[in-house]
Amino acid sequence: MSNRREIEGIDWSGDRILPAFQAPQALTVFDLRGASAEVQLSAVTMAGLINRPxxxxYLITSDEEVFWLKEALGSIPQETSVANGDGILAVLLIGYRTAIQGMIIYNPDFSDSINIATTMAGQREGIVVSPTQAQDWQQTYNLPILADLRTYQWNNRLQAYDWARQNLLPNSSSHAVAGLDPKNAAGLRSFLVATNTFVYYLDSRNFLPDVTNNFQSERGLMQAIFKEYSPGAVHLGWFIDEGSGVSLTSDAALTVLATDNFYNLEVWTSVQSSTASAREAPLAEAVPTLSANQVAISFTISDGDNLQYIQHHMLRLWRDSSRGSIPIGWTISPALIQAAPGLAAYYYRTVTANDDFIAGPSGAGYMFPSRWPAQELPGFLQRTGRLMESMHLSTLEVLDIDFLQSTGIPIIANLRQTGMVLSDPNLQLRLIQGLLPYGLHGLLNGAGTRMPKVHMAQGVPVYQNLGLADSVSKTLELVRNAVSSNQQRPLFLNVYILAWSMTPSDIKKVIQQLGNQYVVVTPGTLMTMIAKGK
Structure with a gap:
């Protein structure tokens, strides 16, 4: 790893999961909405070069980017370009020609060449272009061709990424690796170029060896790639299959941040001022005392570990008319304070007493504790604790996986019994012991279970969630079944809500149909009630 290349001026110091780019003096805004995938691909790879360090x-690809530009980045002087479509590329090429050394041509008949071209772009300071674009621009802008991937004789993506592992990975950043669908023209790609990150896209469920490539499998190549990174490095983007992908990164002690559709990340990490810090302290909620036959219930919305969800879909949920009128737990990534302090500041600035932030699974990033190397767990927990403390988070959501789920093979994974629950009590205790010094007061555990469970460990409630719930009717069914089959009173329920299927208004509909037997609280208050035996 001695030849790994970091971009000068980008700050990875200390225990940063993501780097801090230098604060911008001003931003020129380009609107890519409606632009072709070809134009977007060239524009984002160009932006990656222009924005380092x-x-x-700043590139606009959706209405959310417009909102954030005004709401969270408004203090930065801005100028909006009137260019659109191919005109955007012309303005970028003319205005920032010195940042670009040439062109890297991808093969339109082999989509994975786009990812290899993206890795090359970060190393050779080239922009990723189609053959048609290259022909037009070579003379117009005096841009040399740095590489033409049509000349490479790869038969499949396994061969292509194995070649890239041998020839490109040694010259890429040691801090990050990314899985990115080559059909995703924009998204995280500008940040990957800016940070010189290695990019791949392989299927962790593919165990079959390829006889034409030294009997290697796609899963095996993923493992070989991950071995090139030290524990604590970050895996960005996403996977073809979640369970088996996160299992492999956890085996290698790589923290996952779901970011494949996170835009302008290099801009967001550059806003590191104190004005973008989290709120001083959580808003207090009265802790009720239950009568003999009452049920305390809270609702926790999933997917807060997903940074692109926070940038896009969570904003839509946050602006739902019912938010604030009912208690809701919102999972959120502790790493957001590094990745996008401006986003964190907005959510914390607009929070109500009914909104309760919870650290998303399973801490500093998405990981499965039972797969994480035991010797690396203290470091992960220390990093998680510091980030949770900086975000004033005291409840942690944990997801885990069993062997059947970790294969990702549907016929096998569907036999799973654990519901993504961390079932090992010794491992639960290690998490709690590692996070107690940072103020942990509750552990929410798992998804995909119909019966809640709770126990105490070193004074901290360990609560097995009810759900996932993906509709009003499903939520009511889960709750009523749990109540009717559990005679214990008082009873404590936390329902894990699928963020992609339900809204705060849907949760309100559930609450309206529950009746007076139920007392609705935030998850944090539920943890306090359990700890106090209320």
Whole structure:
């Protein structure tokens, strides 16, 4: 790993999961909405070069980018370009020609060449272009061709990424690796170029060896790639299959941040001022005392570990008319304070007493504790604790996986019994012991279970969630079944809500149909009630 290349001026110091780019003096805004995938691909790879190490351009691809530009980045001087479509590329090429050394041509008949071209772009300071674009721009802008991937004789993506592992990975950043669908023209790609990150896209469920490539499998190549990174490095983007992918990164002690559709990340990490810090302290909620036959219930919305969800879909949920009128737990990534302090500041600034932030699974990033190397767990927990403390988070959501789920093979994974629950009590205790010094007061555990369970460990409630719930009717069914089959009173329920299927208004509909037997509280208050025996 001695030849690994980091981009000068980008700060990975200390225990940062993501780097801090230099604060921008001003931003030129380009609107890519409606642009072709070809134009977007060239524009984002160009932006990655232009924005290292100090962001200068911001790309709009959706209405959320417009909102955030005003709401969270408004203090930065901005100028909006009138260019659109191919005109955007012309303005970028003319205005920032010195940042670009040439062109890297991908093969339109082999989509994975786009990812290899993206890795090359970060190393050779080239922009990723189609053959048609290359022909037009070579003379117009005096851009040399740095590489033409049509000349490479790869038969499949396994061969292509194995070649990239041998020839490109040694010259890429040691801090990050990314899985990115080559059909995703934009998304995280500008950040990957800016940070010189190695990019791949393989299927962790593919165990079959390829006789034409030294009997290697796609799963085996993923493992070989991950071995090139030290424990604590970050896996960005996403996977073809979640369970088996996160299992492999956890085996290698790589923290996962779901970011494949996170835009302008290099701009967001550059806003590190104190004005973007989290709120001083959580808002207090009165802790009720239950009568003999009452049920305390809370609702926790999933997917807060997913940074792109926070940038896009969570904003839509956050602006739902019912938010604030009912208690809701919102999972959120502790790493958000590093990745996008401006996003964290917005959510914390607009929070109500009925909104309760919970650290998303399973801490500093998405990981499965039972797969994480035991010797690396203290470091992960220390990093998690510091980030939770900086975000004033005291409840942690944990997900785990069993062997059947870790294969990702549907016929096998569907036999799973654990519901993504961390079932090992010794491992639960290790998490709690590692996070107690940072103020942990509750552990929410698992998804995909119909019967809740709770016990105490070193004074901290360990609560097995009810759910996932993906509709009003499903939520009511889960709750009523849990209540009717459990005679214990008082009873404590936390329902894990699928963020992609339900809204705060849907949760309100559930509450309206529950009746007076139920007392609705935030998850944090539920943890306090359990701990106090209320």
């Amino acid at each position: 100090q962001p200068k351009v």
